[in-house]
Amino acid sequence: MHKVVVIGTGPAGYTAAIYLARANMEPLVIEGPQPGGQLTTTTDVENFPGFPEGIMGPELMDNMRKQAERFGTTFKTGWVTGVDVSERPFKLQVEGIGEIVAEAVIVATGASAKYMNIPGEQENLGKGVSACATCDGFFFRNKKIVVVGGGDSAMEEANFLTRFGSGVTLVHRRNELRASKIMQDRARENSKISWDLNVTPIEVEATGMGVTGLRVKDNETGEVRVIETDGLFVAIGHKPNTDFLRGHVNLDENGYIVVTPGTTETSVPGIFAAGDVFDTKYRQAITAAGSGCQAALDCEKYLEGNMVHDWSKSL
Numbered sequence: 001m002h003k004v005v006v007i008g009t010g011p012a013g014y015t016a017a018i019y020l021a022r023a024n025m026e027p028l029v030i031e032g033p034q035p036g037g038q039l040t041t042t043t044d045v046e047n048f049p050g051f052p053e054g055i056m057g058p059e060l061m062d063n064m065r066k067q068a069e070r071f072g073t074t075f076k077t078g079w080v081t082g083v084d085v086s087e088r089p090f091k092l093q094v095e096g097i098g099e100i101v102a103e104a105v106i107v108a109t110g111a112s113a114k115y116m117n118i119p120g121e122q123e124n125l126g127k128g129v130s131a132c133a134t135c136d137g138f139f140f141r142n143k144k145i146v147v148v149g150g151g152d153s154a155m156e157e158a159n160f161l162t163r164f165g166s167g168v169t170l171v172h173r174r175n176e177l178r179a180s181k182i183m184q185d186r187a188r189e190n191s192k193i194s195w196d197l198n199v200t201p202i203e204v205e206a207t208g209m210g211v212t213g214l215r216v217k218d219n220e221t222g223e224v225r226v227i228e229t230d231g232l233f234v235a236i237g238h239k240p241n242t243d244f245l246r247g248h249v250n251l252d253e254n255g256y257i258v259v260t261p262g263t264t265e266t267s268v269p270g271i272f273a274a275g276d277v278f279d280t281k282y283r284q285a286i287t288a289a290g291s292g293c294q295a296a297l298d299c300e301k302y303l304e305g306n307m308v309h310d311w312s313k314s315l
Contacts, residue, residue, distance in 0.1 A: 001089060001309050002028045004299055005102040007080055008241070010037025011285045012275025013108035014064035015292030016299075020106075021071035023300050028102075029068070030094060031077045036061030037110045038238070038276075039285055048285050057134075060285075076100075080109075085248050085268045088308050104303055106295045107245065107257065107266075108274040108288075111238035116148065120204030121234075128211025129204060129232045133157040137164045140231040146171055146214050148201055149235035155183040157235050162192040169227055171196045171216065196227060204232060240277050256280050264295040270306075272299050 004020050006013050006029045013029060020027040034040060039057035046054040069075070078094035085105075092100045113131035115121055121129055130136040133147075137160060145165035147158040150172035158170045170187065175198045177184055187193050196216070203215040205226060213226040240255045250258040250267035257266055257273040264272045274295035275288035 002026070002100065002102045003303065003307075003311070004028070004104045004106065005030060005090075005092065005100060006106045006108055007092070008032060008037070008107065008109035008275075008277075009035050009065070010039060010061070010108060010110050010275060011064065011289040012110070012277075012292035012295070013037070013106070014061070014068050015289040016106050016108060016274050016296040017068040017073040017292075018064070018071060019293055019296035020299065021068060021073045023296070024072075025296075025300065025303075027068075027073050028100070029073055029075045030080060030092075030097075030100070031075055032079055032109065032241075035077070036065070045285060080244050082244060083248050085271060088270055090270065103306075103308055104270045104272070104299050106264075106272045106274055106292075106299060107242070107249075107277055108292060108295070109241040109277055111240045111276040113234065114237045114239055115234055116201055116236065118201055118203055120206055121232075124204055124206050124211055124232075128206060128230060129234070131234045133160045133233055133235075136231070136233075137161050140164050142166050143230035144228060145169070145231045145233065146227055146229040147233045147235055148172070148214075149237075150174060150177040150179060151235070151237065152179045152183045154235035155179045155187040157233055158187055158193050159190055161231075161233065162190055165192070165231070167192055167194060169194050169196050169229070171199060171201065171214065171227065173200050173219065174198060238276065242277055252280075254280070264291060264298050265302075270302060272302075 003025045004027045006016050017027045017029050039061050044054040045057050078097040081095050082093040084091040089101045141164045145161050145168045148171045158168050161168050198219045199216040201216050205213040213228045215226050217224050242255050257278040259278050272295040274292040
């Protein structure tokens with residue numbers, strides 16, 4: 001039995017754990033296969049307050065984890081495969097661990113990279129296809145690289161990958177980009193980035209040795225051609241990691257957790273959401289951390305006088 005279980009890490013999960021631990025709630029954090037969340041796959045974080053020179057994403061997450069541990073947070077590594085939230089205490093089925101029981105739960109499982117779902121893509125993951133520039137950029141020194149996407153993450157990855165590749169081609173299915181102006185300007189000012197816009201990727205070409213090209217279709221002319229490349233980085237967005245909650249907690253049509261406006265409360269009393277699992281608008285590290293704080297405070301308030309277990313007998 002645990003007072004509070006936080007599912008997931010990243011800015012939301014770690015911040016929730018810090019606040020809960022300092023309130024003597026003795027939180028258990030269940031880490032997934034990528035502890036630290038999406039920020040562990042980014043490079044310089046320049047817009048997180050308190051770091052005027054910026055900070056590397058993995059370093060920021062490591063610092064948050066250490067801070068949570070300092071106040072008494074415990075961690076277990078596993079994958080939540082099922083939940084029973086029909087009554088309290090809640091029951092979580094965790095692969096590799098078994099059943100975990102909790103008075104309350106904060107879901108901070110974040111989101112996962114989306115892929116294009118075209119032929120040759122999944123077959124070549126780790127063989128030239130990647131969704132993590134910081135993880136795999138090193139392997140493409142002096143090689144040709146393609147980045148697919150039109151948002152901030154695509155601009156950031158393209159800029160980062162110019163440190164390694166001989167050149168980076170940014171591919172997007174529209175002429176207009178979704179990225180913020182400052183990120184677009186940075187990419188356009190980078191002489192090692194070229195642009196191939198208004199084309200639709202249709203197939204990843206590869207040999208037994210790895211990726212050789214991205215086959216695309218021109219959206220205006222219908223022409224099909226191949227962009228030669230040694231590495232393909234997909235940066236087209238993310239999907240919330242909420243499949244294990246489907247049918248148990250209200251989700252919207254895209255899988256994001258529905259919360260009561262102005263709170264982190266879900267459709268099930270005692271279950272709270274933090275970070276990218278419900279934030280469809282801002283999706284920033286600082287807003288995720290802020291929602292982790294909110295979830296912890298909402299959780300503390302909820303548990304006041306609502307404990308199922310007599311914790312005084314556990315001392």
